[in-house]
Amino acid sequence: MSHTQEFAETLALQCFAWLAGHEELLPIFMGASGVTEDDLRQGAGDPVFLGSVLDFVMMDDSWVIDFCAAHGVENDALMRARMVLPGGEQVNWT
Template identity: 45%
Template sequence: MARDRSDEGAGAAQRAAAESLAVAALGWLAGQGDPLRDFMVATGSGPDEIRARAADPEFLAAVLDFLMQEDGWVLGFAADHGLRPEQVAQARARLPGGDQPYFT
């Protein structure tokens, strides 16, 4: 069955919104100090690579994966950005690999 163009446009808009949320999460992590350092250690990314890949959907997926490791980070980010915590997981689901099961 062919997809309707409006479905494709809605999907693209949802992905763009998810990417924007992930960029905001990266900025939030940067403002927290230790979590950003921990992210850089976990990913092997330095400041230059973070800047270079900040628009890469796969990198942004990694940002949300990292953020979602700690409930306190999700709650803090959501509160600081006027979001519901579940919106972080919803955004993650719209980025590459988001259709994979999430096990913790």
């Protein structure tokens, strides 16, 4: 699977749509991130926002597994996509 910006944004958009389709999970994301409904509408085109969607979903293994199973991607696909989006770089402390 490719590690391009386009791949990452496409997968993150799919994840955003998956999140938006879960009525019990979306309000938790909104509360945790502080986004409004307007922010949700505008965020779909923002790689930084999409990275926050991936960060949120990756907080719970069951959410990752559910999303990946529903979209036929490997369980590490979200992590790989996150690494490509802004703010997802690995930090090297040495």
